[in-house]
Amino acid sequence: xxxxxxxxxxxxxxxxxxxxxxxxxxxxxxxxxxxxxxxxxxxxxxxxxxxxxxxxxxxxxxxxxxxxxxxxxxxxxxxxxxxxxxxxxxxxxxxxxxxxxxxxxxxxxxxxxxxxxxxxxxxxxxxxxxxxxxxxxxxxxxxxxxxxxxxxxxxxxxxxxxxxxxxxxxxxxxxxxxxxxxxxxxxxxxxxxxxxxxxxxxxxxxxxxxxxxxxxxxxxxxxxxxxxxxxxxxxxxxxxxxxxxxxxxxxxxxxxxxxxxxxxxxxxxxxxxxx
Numbered sequence: 001x002x003x004x005x006x007x008x009x010x011x012x013x014x015x016x017x018x019x020x021x022x023x024x025x026x027x028x029x030x031x032x033x034x035x036x037x038x039x040x041x042x043x044x045x046x047x048x049x050x051x052x053x054x055x056x057x058x059x060x061x062x063x064x065x066x067x068x069x070x071x072x073x074x075x076x077x078x079x080x081x082x083x084x085x086x087x088x089x090x091x092x093x094x095x096x097x098x099x100x101x102x103x104x105x106x107x108x109x110x111x112x113x114x115x116x117x118x119x120x121x122x123x124x125x126x127x128x129x130x131x132x133x134x135x136x137x138x139x140x141x142x143x144x145x146x147x148x149x150x151x152x153x154x155x156x157x158x159x160x161x162x163x164x165x166x167x168x169x170x171x172x173x174x175x176x177x178x179x180x181x182x183x184x185x186x187x188x189x190x191x192x193x194x195x196x197x198x199x200x201x202x203x204x205x206x207x208x209x210x211x212x213x214x215x216x217x218x219x220x221x222x223x224x225x226x227x228x229x230x231x232x233x234x235x236x237x238x239x240x241x242x243x244x245x246x247x248x249x250x251x252x253x254x255x256x257x258x259x260x261x262x263x264x265x266x267x268x269x270x271x272x273x274x275x
Contacts, residue, residue: 198239202232
């Protein structure tokens with residue numbers, strides 16, 4: 001999930017939105033490269049969202065389904081889930097490569113990207129756009145709310161039973177197990193809530209523009225629809241930063257892994273110097 005979020009920051013924000021904007025005549029403006037960048041921005045967002053959903057489901061299984069946990073919560077299953085979501089995401093985004101055309105042709109070289117008129121008129125493209133908004137993020141909203149509510153319910157029931165078994169004398173003592181469960185609830189709700197809140201504007205603006213029949217605001221920078229749409233994109237990309245920051249702040253194992261990654265090049269250099 002952190003790797004997918006990092007891809008969004010590198011490809012979607014730095015390469016496409018910043019470098020491509022400030023250097024309009026670079027190789028990034030070739031139509032083929034532009035199409036590929038747009039395709040990658042779509043795939044990266046999709047992966048980040050569904051990795052967040054898979055994390056929520058993983059926590060639900062680990063906390064509430066002890067029998068399933070032994071088979072599901074393994075490195076092999078985690079690898080299979082990551083690979084499956086990645087492949088499906090890249091396959092689902094293939095139609096986007098055919099939804100753009102060259103903005104202009106100079107000396108037989110295609111420059112820029114613009115959406116084809118068919119995307120706004122053909123029912124097939126309209127259906128595809130609605131399928132996309134349902135798969136990201138309407139279905140993720142639903143799944144995350146469902147799994148979080150089931151997880152919290154399970155934790156509260158287990159805490160109530162544990163407190164009853166320990167008796168009234170345990171009220172003034174800190175229970176490590178219950179403290180771990182409390183941290184699990186906080187982590188789950190922090191990630192899920194930040195995701196839902198930061199995506200709400202993008203979902204609302206998309207639904208409003210589609211229902212009103214207005215899907216493009218070329219040059220209308222003061223239009224409320226344009227402001228809402230761009231604000232939605234801003235918050236949507238911001239949501240890709242929060243998960244990594246949450247992990248860095250709350251998970252000791254995650255912090256240790258980051259330190260190992262940062263140390264590994266210097267460790268390799270020291271080994272080469274010693275040899």
